[in-house]
Amino acid sequence: MTITLYYAFPSRAVKVRWLLEELGVPYQLTRFDLAAGEHQTSAYRKIHPLAQVPALVDGPTTLFEAGAICVYLADRYRDIPLAPAIDAPDRAVYLQWVFFSIDSLETPFLDWVKTGNETSKDRFLASARVLDEVLGDRPYLLGDFSAADCLVGSPLGWARKMGRLDDVPQLLAYHRRLVARPASKRSRYD
């Protein structure tokens, strides 16, 4: 049964699409025009009670929250291993970056952009510096590419577009590496 990703471009659903492209798993998109309110239907609320994107249906599994969807997909489809196994030594650090991408990077960034809140700006920039230091000479967060890179890469893309990565050179180079990946390019067609 084909996976369905409930999707809008641009949105947080793009990171899930990117991961699906990396995994090489067949999927179909149900697209919404968020500005037109196409997602605000009672039918879609049965899939996602807040009527947001992304949501994913994979056979008997219906799931929302981009972070949870990415963790699920990387664990479920392992032909291309993009997550350390549950008993692997780097599993814990992988989960750390998964949660960091949302709580310490994306949330303060979006709040900063929407409200101009200085505390959120400081939180985002502090997180960006942490990533910059951790990356050092490493190509990806765990060394090899993983689902955590999709999750971190997405908010970094928004920040880069706004020139907010100019003072974190390692991070800028990392983001260039991420968007050069063929699967990342395919996920950004529209």
Ligand SMILES: N[C@@H](CCC(=O)N[C@@H](CS)C(=O)NCC(=O)O)C(=O)O
């Ligand atoms: N925490 C959720 C946030 C989902 C979310 O806010 N999605 C936005 C698009 S990026 C959305 O659907 N907005 C339309 C709306 O809330 O009506 C996740 O990471 O999946």
